[in-house]
Every structure is written in C-alpha cells, then in structure tokens.
Amino acid sequence: MREYIRYFRWLFLCIAVLALVLIGIEGGHASRAKARYYERTNEACRTDQRVFDYADVLSTEEEKELEELIAKRERQVQCDIVLVTLEESLKEYAREKEPSVSYDQFVRVYAEAFYEENGFGYNQPNGDGVLLVDNWYREDDGRIYTWLCTTGIVKDAYSDEDVDHILDRVYRDIEKDPYRAYQTYINDFYDDMLGSRMFHADVPRALPLIIGIIAAVIFIPLNWKSRSGSNTTTAKTYVSGGKEQFVNKQDLFIRKSVVKRHIETSSGNSSGGGSSSGGGGGGSHGGGGHSR
Amino acid sequence: MIFKCRNCGGNTVYEPGRRKMYCPHCESLDSEDIVREGSVCVCGNCGAPLTLNQYTSASKCGHCGSYIVFQERVEGAYEPNLILPFKISKDVAVELLHKEFNKKTFLPSSFLSEKSLEGLEGIYVPFWLYDYQTEYDFVGEGTRVRSWRSGDTEYIETSYYEVIRKMEADFDKVPADASLAMNDGEMDLMEPYAYQELEGFDAKYMSGFFGEVYNQSAQELEERAKVKVKNASEALMQQSLNGYDSVKPRAKNINMNRKRAHYALMPVWMYLYQYRGKTWRFHVNGQTGKVVGATPVSKEKVFAYGFSVLACISVISSLAIAILEVL
Numbered sequence: 001m002r003e004y005i006r007y008f009r010w011l012f013l014c015i016a017v018l019a020l021v022l023i024g025i026e027g028g029h030a031s032r033a034k035a036r037y038y039e040r041t042n043e044a045c046r047t048d049q050r051v052f053d054y055a056d057v058l059s060t061e062e063e064k065e066l067e068e069l070i071a072k073r074e075r076q077v078q079c080d081i082v083l084v085t086l087e088e089s090l091k092e093y094a095r096e097k098e099p100s101v102s103y104d105q106f107v108r109v110y111a112e113a114f115y116e117e118n119g120f121g122y123n124q125p126n127g128d129g130v131l132l133v134d135n136w137y138r139e140d141d142g143r144i145y146t147w148l149c150t151t152g153i154v155k156d157a158y159s160d161e162d163v164d165h166i167l168d169r170v171y172r173d174i175e176k177d178p179y180r181a182y183q184t185y186i187n188d189f190y191d192d193m194l195g196s197r198m199f200h201a202d203v204p205r206a207l208p209l210i211i212g213i214i215a216a217v218i219f220i221p222l223n224w225k226s227r228s229g230s231n232t233t234t235a236k237t238y239v240s241g242g243k244e245q246f247v248n249k250q251d252l253f254i255r256k257s258v259v260k261r262h263i264e265t266s267s268g269n270s271s272g273g274g275s276s277s278g279g280g281g282g283g284s285h286g287g288g289g290h291s292r
Numbered sequence: 293m294i295f296k297c298r299n300c301g302g303n304t305v306y307e308p309g310r311r312k313m314y315c316p317h318c319e320s321l322d323s324e325d326i327v328r329e330g331s332v333c334v335c336g337n338c339g340a341p342l343t344l345n346q347y348t349s350a351s352k353c354g355h356c357g358s359y360i361v362f363q364e365r366v367e368g369a370y371e372p373n374l375i376l377p378f379k380i381s382k383d384v385a386v387e388l389l390h391k392e393f394n395k396k397t398f399l400p401s402s403f404l405s406e407k408s409l410e411g412l413e414g415i416y417v418p419f420w421l422y423d424y425q426t427e428y429d430f431v432g433e434g435t436r437v438r439s440w441r442s443g444d445t446e447y448i449e450t451s452y453y454e455v456i457r458k459m460e461a462d463f464d465k466v467p468a469d470a471s472l473a474m475n476d477g478e479m480d481l482m483e484p485y486a487y488q489e490l491e492g493f494d495a496k497y498m499s500g501f502f503g504e505v506y507n508q509s510a511q512e513l514e515e516r517a518k519v520k521v522k523n524a525s526e527a528l529m530q531q532s533l534n535g536y537d538s539v540k541p542r543a544k545n546i547n548m549n550r551k552r553a554h555y556a557l558m559p560v561w562m563y564l565y566q567y568r569g570k571t572w573r574f575h576v577n578g579q580t581g582k583v584v585g586a587t588p589v590s591k592e593k594v595f596a597y598g599f600s601v602l603a604c605i606s607v608i609s610s611l612a613i614a615i616l617e618v619l
Contacts, residue, residue, distance in 0.1 A: 004600075008600055018611035018615065022618070191618045209606050212602040212604075216605070223398055227586040228584060229478075229481045229482075229582060229583055231480070235527035237524075239462070245461065247459075248458035256450065256451045261446045
C-alpha cells in the first residue's frame with residue numbers, strides 16, 4: 001500500500017490542489033454573494049412561483065426541489081430566476097403581437113411578455129432577472145425552441161456568447177433528463193453571475209473519462225517493458241588493438257548518368273468562409289435562443 | 293579441496309570487495325590453507341554426501357555450508373587457462389538488481405524482497421574464448437547520387453564506382469559460454485568483459501562460489517564464435533563503405549583462421565525467481581555489473597495501477613473543467 005501511495009503521490013497531490021482551488025473559488029463566490037446581499041425590493045411581483053411546468057416534464061417533487069434551489073440562488077445573485085416549460089404552438093400568440101416575427105423568435109415574444117406580465121425582477125418589476133422558456137412543442141418548421149430572456153443587470157452581464165454557452169449546457173441533458181438540465185440552468189446562472197465567465201467551451205460530459213482512458217492506454221504499454229540488458233558490444237569490441245586494417249582499398253570511377261526531370265508548377269485557389277451570429281430582443285430585455 | 297583458515301579452521305572464501313581471501317569466522321585476511329580432502333561424492337569438511345551434476349566444479353555443502361572446489365574438475369583437461377575473479381560482491385549485485393528493477397511499475401512486489409534475493413548465487417561460468425585471424429575480400433558496385441535544380445528542371449546525377457576492399461583483422465578472445473544450463477542469448481548479453489583483468493587460473497578464486505567445467509568442447513562451440521566474428525567483420529566492412537548511397541556486392545569472401553581457444557571461467561551472479569509456477573532467471577555480470585533478464589508482470593498491478601491512472605486523470609480533468617467553468 002505504501003508503495004502504491006508513493007507511486008501515485010503526485011497525482012493525488014494534483015487532485016487535492018485542484019479540489020482546494022475549486023472549493024476556494026466556490027467559497028469566493030459565496031462570500032461575494034454574501035457581501036452584495038440585499039433584501040428583495042420588488043413588492044409588485046404577482047407571484048412567488050418560479051417554476052411553471054406547463055409541459056409537465058417535471059414531477060411534483062422535482063418542481064419543489066427546483067423552487068428551493070431557485071430561492072437559494074436568487075438570494076445569492078439578487079436576481080429573479082424563472083423557468084417555464086410549454087408544449088403548445090406559440091405561432092398565433094407571437095404573430096398577434098409581432099406580425100412578421102420568425103419561428104425562432106416566438107419563444108422570445110412569449111418570454112418577454114411572461115416576464116413583464118408577472119412583474120418579475122429582484123429589485124423592481126421588470127427588473128433584474130432571468131427567464132428560461134423551453135417550449136417542447138414542435139412548431140410547423142419541425143423544431144423545438146428555447147429562449148433565455150435576460151433583464152436588468154443580467155442583460156448587461158450576459159453577452160450573446162454567454163447565452164449560447166448556458167443554453168448549450170442545458171441542451172446537453174434536456175432530452176434524457178430535463179430536471180438535470182434545468183438544474184444546470186440555475187447553477188450555471190449562479191456561477192456566471194458571480195464568476196468571470198472565462199471558459200465557454202462546450203465540453204462533452206464524457207470528456208474527462210475519455211482523457212482518463214487515453215492516459216491509461218498510454219500508461220500501461222509504456223510501463224510494460226520488462227527486459228533489461230541490451231547488446232553493448234560493437235563490431236570492434238574483440239578486434240585486436242581496436243582497429244582493423246585495410247590492405248587494399250580502392251574506389252574506381254566507372255561512369256556517370258544524368259537524368260533530367262521537368263518540374264510542374266501549379267497555382268492554387270483558396271476560398272474562405274464566413275460566420276454569422278445573431279441575438280434577439282430589443283427594449284428592456286436581452287437574451288438568445290436555441291432549437292433542437 | 294577446501295580453503296581453511298589457519299587461525300580458526302573456518303572456511304575462507306574469496307571476497308570480491310577486498311580482492312583477498314577472507315575468513316568470515318575470525319575476519320582474517322589471506323589466512324587460507326588448502327585442504328585436499330574429500331571427493332566429488334563427499335564433503336571434505338564434514339564428510340556429508342554431496343549431490344552434484346556431472347559438470348559441477350565448485351559447490352557448497354548443504355550440511356556444513358563449506359564451499360568446496362573439486363580438484364579433479366579443475367586440473368588436467370579441465371584446468372582453465374584463465375579466470376576472471378569476481379569483482380562485484382553479493383551486496384553490490386543486490387544493489388544493482390534494486391537499481392535496475394526498482395522503477396519497473398508492474399513488477400511483483402516480492403521480486404526485490406530480501407527473502408527472494410537471499411538465493412542470489414555467484415557462479416563461475418565456463419567459456420571458450422577464441423582468437424581468430426580474418427581476411428575479408430570484397431568487390432562491389434557503389435553509387436553516389438546528387439541532384440540539383442535549374443529553373444523548372446531537376447537534374448539527378450548518378451556516379452558508379454568499382455569498390456574494392458581487402459580487410460584484415462585479428463579478433464581476440466571472442467566468447468562463447470560452454471554451459472548447457474545457461475541460456476546462450478542471456479550469456480551473450482553479459483558481454484563485454486574487461487579482459488585486462490583476466491588472470492591465470494587459481495582455484496582460490498572459486499572458494500565462496502559455484503562453478504562448472506565446460507559442458508561442450510571448443511570444437512563444438514566454434515560455430516557460435518564464428519557467427520560473431522563474421523557479423524563483426526560485415527559491420528566493419530560496411531563502415532568502410534560509408535559515403536556511397538548504395539553498394540551492390542559482386543564478390544565477397546571471408547576467411548577465418550582460428551589461432552587459439554582459451555578455456556576460461558567468467559563470473560556471473562545468478563538470481564532465480566519463482567513466480568506463478570515459472571522460474572525467471574536474472575544475471576549480473578560479476579565483473580562489470582551489467583544486469584540481464586526479463587521480469588514477470590503482475591496482472592493485479594497492471595489492473596490496479598491502470599485503473600488508478602484512469603481514475604486520477606479523469607478526476608483531474610473533471611476538476612480542471614469545473615474550475616474553468618466556475619471561474
């Protein structure tokens with residue numbers, strides 16, 4: 001056992017240091033949250049409910065747990081956190097409000113109206129907060145749309161890239177485990193609001209395991225070698241005086257041949273591509289959407 | 293024969309560290325007397341019967357622990373011309389084994405245990421050392437190629453040469469072990485020995501060690517030495533052909549004339565390790581300390597260590613990603 005611990009001491013130490021760093025960062029978030037804490041000042045909000053599971057994708061127990069988690073996180077980030085799940089076409093509703101609105105914006109229209117009608121906002125009605133609308137209904141274009149509506153300080157804090165990232169993370173689990181996906185939305189929002197949002201790579205959940213397997217696959221053959229002792233003699237090891245004698249050594253030139261080859265020159269074309277990105281929403285709300 | 297201490301009567305042995313005869317009982321140095329008693333059947337010290345194979349020339353009495361050199365197997369036709377005394381003691385050989393194998397991750401834990409290493413024994417292995425005079429005639433066609441570019445044309449010029457070589461080389465003491473019990477490949481890997489420390493045979497160097505007489509004659513083993521000489525000659529000839537891009541041999545002829553074969557005893561520490569019903573052999577050159585042998589692999593360790601690496605790296609990756617995410 002001692003041998004085993006000694007062998008892996010650096011890896012264990014590395015794990016311990018990283019775990020401490022993670023605890024330290026989380027601790028930093030918690031103390032920052034404590035330092036900026038103030039009581040909710042929005043008295044005009046029409047409801048205390050935060051989870052509206054109209055699509056019925058969550059159990060009662062899950063809804064309750066999400067409500068509790070939201071209550072805790074709201075106090076820490078001083079923002080309202082709202083979740084709405086739907087399973088209905090928003091085409092008529094959205095086009096009534098904005099006649100030329102496109103399919104991907106239906107959820108935006110709904111989210112902004114829902115936020116405003118309920119008077120959400122931690123500091124004031126239509127104030128600081130975030131709302132996720134996940135509409136499970138497949139619209140005419142065959143897609144399911146989700147929208148993250150940001151308001152107040154959240155609108156200022158969240159760039160298009162940040163919105164994309166959090167929705168990517170939510171979408172990672174949404175089909176298999178909606179409860180876990182919505183938990184990710186709440187917790188990531190907390191980390192985003194208290195952290196610097198430096199890292200935005202959408203890392204597959206299995207990546208650490210894949211890295212571990214690759215490391216083990218390299219480690220085992222690398223340490224498998226069991227043979228010791230290689231040939232350490234040379235051609236001259238047993239030659240008397242260490243030197244052979246060449247009593248005849250001739251290199252006689254016979255002939256020469258030259259081959260010519262024409263080198264083809266070619267000119268190449270290059271092409272480039274472009275990328276575009278877009279965001280949505282105007283007025284007092286920000287945010288962005290995803291579809292699946 | 294047994295070497296006994298004239299001060300205390302204990303069995304004196306050759307001590308590689310001191311390069312002297314040493315009495316482990318009274319710690320006297322060079323106090324040995326030769327006692328020519330006993331035979332290959334009985335111990336000359338205690339008279340206990342000895343069980344030996346037909347090639348044993350030096351052994352240890354299982355009853356009294358005395359080291360015995362069998363006179364009739366180190367004289368006459370069996371008298372070695374040369375002996376290379378042990379230069380490395382048992383303690384140093386153990387240290388060398390530790391140094392060599394300590395970092396082998398999948399080595400069974402008992403491999404380097406004190407108990408396992410107790411069985412390490414010093415053996416004088418019989419060798420034939422051959423002297424050869426060689427002549428190597430070579431004729432071939434060599435080519436040198438150079439290329440250059442001018443505008444959009446590439447030129448490749450090939451020059452052809454008649455290559456003639458006549459090489460003479462004397463090979464001294466090319467070794468081939470004459471013990472059937474020793475693996476030829478392992479014994480070849482023990483090379484090279486520093487021949488300047490070879491000495492005329494003296495039986496006292498064998499006291500404290502095991503030994504064998506040659507199991508095969510110089511004639512029988514000559515082919516092994518010839519292969520070594522031929523390979524070395526080919527390599528030397530090849531070195532003289534450097535500078536050519538290719539050489540096509542047209543005629544080559546190697547003449548090897550054996551001048552002499554020396555019968556010599558070479559020092560080898562041997563460690564036999566039993567693992568899962570199989571015996572693993574390890575050898576340490578008793579003069580240079582070179583270690584030769586293949587270790588067994590513990591499947592339990594492969595599984596445990598492999599899984600630990602997988603788990604640790606996965607956890608480290610997860611933590612690193614989590615840190616970046618919450619930053």
